[in-house]
Amino acid sequence: MAETWVRAVRSDGGGIGENLYLDGNYVDVAALVGTAFVTETGQHTFETVDQNLSPTWRAVATVDATENNSQEHPDRVVLRRV
Amino acid sequence: MTGAPHRILAAALLLLGLAACASPVRTTELAQIDQFSGYRYTTLDKKAPKTIAKSAVLMSFSGGGTRAAALAEGALRALAKTSVPSAGGPTPLASQIDVISSVSGGSVTSASFALGGIDGLDDFEQNFLYSDVMDTLLTRTLLNPAQLVYPRIDILEGYLDENVFHHRTYADLIAADAPGRQRRPLVVLNATDMASGSVFSFTQDQFDLICGDLAQLKVADAVSASAAFPVALSALTISNRSPCPAQRAAAAKSGTGWQLDNGAPRPTRTVNDRAGDAVGGIKYPAAQNLARFRRGTTALTYLNGDSDKDYIQLLDGGLADNIGLTVPFMLMTSPAESPSILSWLNTGKVDKLLFVAVNARSQADNDFGKRARPPGLTETLLTTIGTPIDANSFQLLGRFDEVIDRRFKPKSLVVVDFDFIADAGCRAHFQHMATSWTLPKPQVAELIALGEAMVLQSPHYREFVTALGATPPAPTRSVDEICAPYRTPGPVAAR
Numbered sequence: 001m002a003e004t005w006v007r008a009v010r011s012d013g014g015g016i017g018e019n020l021y022l023d024g025n026y027v028d029v030a031a032l033v034g035t036a037f038v039t040e041t042g043q044h045t046f047e048t049v050d051q052n053l054s055p056t057w058r059a060v061a062t063v064d065a066t067e068n069n070s071q072e073h074p075d076r077v078v079l080r081r082v
Numbered sequence: 083m084t085g086a087p088h089r090i091l092a093a094a095l096l097l098l099g100l101a102a103c104a105s106p107v108r109t110t111e112l113a114q115i116d117q118f119s120g121y122r123y124t125t126l127d128k129k130a131p132k133t134i135a136k137s138a139v140l141m142s143f144s145g146g147g148t149r150a151a152a153l154a155e156g157a158l159r160a161l162a163k164t165s166v167p168s169a170g171g172p173t174p175l176a177s178q179i180d181v182i183s184s185v186s187g188g189s190v191t192s193a194s195f196a197l198g199g200i201d202g203l204d205d206f207e208q209n210f211l212y213s214d215v216m217d218t219l220l221t222r223t224l225l226n227p228a229q230l231v232y233p234r235i236d237i238l239e240g241y242l243d244e245n246v247f248h249h250r251t252y253a254d255l256i257a258a259d260a261p262g263r264q265r266r267p268l269v270v271l272n273a274t275d276m277a278s279g280s281v282f283s284f285t286q287d288q289f290d291l292i293c294g295d296l297a298q299l300k301v302a303d304a305v306s307a308s309a310a311f312p313v314a315l316s317a318l319t320i321s322n323r324s325p326c327p328a329q330r331a332a333a334a335k336s337g338t339g340w341q342l343d344n345g346a347p348r349p350t351r352t353v354n355d356r357a358g359d360a361v362g363g364i365k366y367p368a369a370q371n372l373a374r375f376r377r378g379t380t381a382l383t384y385l386n387g388d389s390d391k392d393y394i395q396l397l398d399g400g401l402a403d404n405i406g407l408t409v410p411f412m413l414m415t416s417p418a419e420s421p422s423i424l425s426w427l428n429t430g431k432v433d434k435l436l437f438v439a440v441n442a443r444s445q446a447d448n449d450f451g452k453r454a455r456p457p458g459l460t461e462t463l464l465t466t467i468g469t470p471i472d473a474n475s476f477q478l479l480g481r482f483d484e485v486i487d488r489r490f491k492p493k494s495l496v497v498v499d500f501d502f503i504a505d506a507g508c509r510a511h512f513q514h515m516a517t518s519w520t521l522p523k524p525q526v527a528e529l530i531a532l533g534e535a536m537v538l539q540s541p542h543y544r545e546f547v548t549a550l551g552a553t554p555p556a557p558t559r560s561v562d563e564i565c566a567p568y569r570t571p572g573p574v575a576a577r
Contacts, residue, residue, distance in 0.1 A: 002370040023339070023418040024339035025351065025417075025422075028417075028420050031428040038417075039417050041371050042367070043354045049336075053336055062357070064370065
């Protein structure tokens with residue numbers, strides 16, 4: 001399984017620590033905005049949602065296992081307002 | 083099994099394959115896709131939240147008939163015997179299991195535990211492990227020849243439904259008022275989809291793809307599919323109702339995990355798994371992790387866009403993965419599963435993990451190494467079926483070990499496997515036990531005791547229990563005591 005470290009940030013710099021969901025799975029929080037986390041390589045849909053589970057910030061991005069990728073040097077994904 | 087003439091005749095008739103009639107309709111159409119209801123981890127966790135701190139507890143049970151079922155029972159007994167501190171006071175560790183993934187013989191034990199919990203362990207031993215199941219199956223067949231015109235899987239299903247699972251459905255696994263049980267764990271029974279060769283798991287997540295309401299399915303149906311040993315038993319057939327209105331409604335709404343892709347309803351995860359760039363007629367997957375592309379491709383077949391998969395034929399889960407590791411591996415490595423242990427780690431929800439893998443693999447008694455001539459057709463065929471399954475299972479176990487090693491300290495993989503018995507004579511005694519639905523009672527007792535002892539004596543298990551602030555108990559009988567009658571003479575190092 002190819003895996004990589006990713007950090008998702010909002011384009012306005014806000015929302016640090018907010019719950020982040022992947023691939024439409026709103027059952028489990030996958031990670032937190034602004035914090036490095038491990039995920040599978042490939043295309044993902046990253047989203048934050050409101051209390052009605054409607055997406056508020058989103059990025060559809062392909063995560064690659066880049067050279068020197070680590071917790072300290074994660075790939076960056078930028079979320080845009082929906 | 084004994085050699086009574088009527089049983090041999092009945093067995094021969096079974097193998098003739100007189101299945102002819104259509105399979106009964108076992109599933110009903112799903113009314114609504116809802117990630118917060120149905121047989122999913124979240125539903126169970128809501129009813130019985132875990133009370134131990136920052137820990138995930140997973141188990142997997144292999145195939146191997148009653149040999150596997152009894153060994154798994156012993157492992158459950160070990161966790162039932164271990165008391166750990168929790169928010170609500172001391173509690174058995176067996177009440178805190180998150181997920182059990184199982185195949186074939188192991189599925190009978192896991193499903194029984196899902197229904198009866200710790201209180202049901204004794205009944206399960208009497209109703210199944212110590213029963214002469216083979217005799218009952220073959221006698222029932224002989225006394226009711228009509229069974230032979232139904233799919234042969236119904237013989238096993240009927241027995242389990244009446245004698246072990248008492249007509250219970252998945253709705254009983256979810257129900258708030260189910261007596262004597264604690265709702266968790268999520269038990270994932272695994273079969274093999276004959277069309278794709280992939281693992282087919284009995285969860286509502288899987289049934290969303292085929293528009294089926296898992297709550298209406300009998301537990302015995304799922305266990306039978308998981309244990310449908312090829313040729314001896316027929317496949318278990320279930321209807322695929324996809325595409326359906328529930329999928330279209332989910333794709334039109336936020337928060338369901340579904341979306342429209344080129345006008346067709348698809349899980350978002352499947353769309354992402356299948357993403358890629360088409361160049362010159364070849365689609366290059368975006369995922370470096372090609373297992374994701376395969377997962378997405380298999381999911382697409384269930385969505386049945388070409389209407390060529392109206393039925394799903396399910397065989398023994400051991401064909402695709404004989405130790406039931408596929409599901410736990412996904413939970414450990416994918417953030418889009420439920421529950422995703424990877425996501426729990428990412429968000430700091432857990433820092434400790436106990437994974438107990440029970441593998442009742444047998445060692446066929448052969449003399450291949452003593453013959454100058456190649457083995458015959460039957461032996462070659464059986465080896466061809468068994469060898470790749472075992473090799474794949476062990477490779478997956480190795481990768482699983484690596485993933486756990488990288489992320490959790492202390493390392494907490496507990497493997498219950500006859501290969502780990504130090505004494506050669508004792509090891510051979512267990513490895514040569516038959517694969518059957520009936521074993522002599524002393525063998526069943528030994529397997530239960532061994533499963534319990536191999537968990538409780540494991541240094542990784544003891545370390546995990548200690549990390550929870552508890553003292554690991556001693557086994558009822560140690561491995562040395564269980565092995566005493568079968569020990570090879572001479573020093574241990576030479577065995």
